[in-house]
Amino acid sequence: xxxxxxxxxxxxxxxxxxxxxxxxxxxxxxxxxxxxxxxxxxxxxxxxxxxxxxxxxxxxxxxxxxxxxxxxxxxxxxxxxxxxxxxxxxxxxxxxxxxxxxxxxxxxxxxxxxxxxxxxxxxxxxxxxxxxxxxxxxxxxxxxxxxxxxxxxxxxxxxxxxxxxxxxxxxxxxxxxxxxxxxxxxxxxxxxxxxxxxxxxxxxxxxxxxxxxxxxxxxxxxxxxxxxxxxxxxxxx
Numbered sequence: 001x002x003x004x005x006x007x008x009x010x011x012x013x014x015x016x017x018x019x020x021x022x023x024x025x026x027x028x029x030x031x032x033x034x035x036x037x038x039x040x041x042x043x044x045x046x047x048x049x050x051x052x053x054x055x056x057x058x059x060x061x062x063x064x065x066x067x068x069x070x071x072x073x074x075x076x077x078x079x080x081x082x083x084x085x086x087x088x089x090x091x092x093x094x095x096x097x098x099x100x101x102x103x104x105x106x107x108x109x110x111x112x113x114x115x116x117x118x119x120x121x122x123x124x125x126x127x128x129x130x131x132x133x134x135x136x137x138x139x140x141x142x143x144x145x146x147x148x149x150x151x152x153x154x155x156x157x158x159x160x161x162x163x164x165x166x167x168x169x170x171x172x173x174x175x176x177x178x179x180x181x182x183x184x185x186x187x188x189x190x191x192x193x194x195x196x197x198x199x200x201x202x203x204x205x206x207x208x209x210x211x212x213x214x215x216x217x218x219x220x221x222x223x224x225x226x227x228x229x230x231x232x233x234x235x236x237x
Contacts, residue, residue: 018058025051042082049078053091060098068098086127089118093131100138109138125162129155129170136177145181152177156190168194168206172213179217187217208237 029051032044053075059068072095079088092115099108116131132155139148152174159170171194179187191214198206215230 015058015062019055022051022055022058026055045078045082046084046087049075049082049084049087049091052078053087053094057094065098065102069095085118085122086124089115089122089124089127092118093127093134097134100134105138105142109135112138125158126166129158132158140177140181148177149181149183164197164201165203165206168198168203169209171197172209175213175217184217188214191217204237208234211237 026048029044029048033041033048036044052071056068056071056075059065059071072091075091076088076095079085079091092111096108096111096115099111102108112131112134116128116135119125119127119131132151136148136151136155139145139151156170156174159167171190175187175190175194178184178190191210195207195210195214198204198210211230211234215227215234218227218230
């Protein structure tokens with residue numbers, strides 16, 4: 001409950017109150033961890049890890065990366081102790097993304113790979129896709145386009161096992177790197193597949209998203225009329 005309140009305060013911009021709530025939660029979970037045994041202690045350990053991981057996000061929000069990494073490291077250790085692969089994977093992924101943003105490529109990639117392995121072990125396909133997306137971005141940044149597209153295809157194949165409504169936005173997002181790196185036909189194929197699914201499930205807002213993405217990928221004055229037609233059709237949907 002306290003962690004949920006902290007998220008609300010963070011979204012509202014009151015980071016000071018967020019820290020206060022997390023300090024209260026942390027003290028409570030530390031006491032529970034000391035005073036309990038067995039499954040109750042394991043739950044308290046995981047809750048304490050969640051409190052510290054959330055504290056790390058607040059420090060990240062404030063730009064205090066040294067404090068952020070310190071709390072993430074403590075949260076990692078607690079999730080390992082409590083045998084919580086899902087929480088550990090999410091924490092590692094957050095850490096990896098910050099490392100990559102800081103251009104710490106090797107450390108970020110290794111952390112991301114560990115997160116991916118954890119999500120694979122528990123069958124969390126949604127977060128596997130997120131890891132694979134990040135691996136693809138890393139490959140693109142390092143000029144390894146072939147490897148990047150392999151990761152993208154793995155993510156797409158995983159995404160196709162989920163709900164159609166969630167697949168459509170993912171297909172559209174995946175179309176962009178194909179278009180950007182000259183694989184225009186593949187990009188069109190993904191958009192067309194997204195449009196087909198959106199029409200099948202009868203979701204006009206998803207159809208509109210497909211039309212907008214398709215329009216945005218048409219460049220040059222020679223495509224102006226087609227762009228306008230697509231935007232007008234999206235508006236009607």
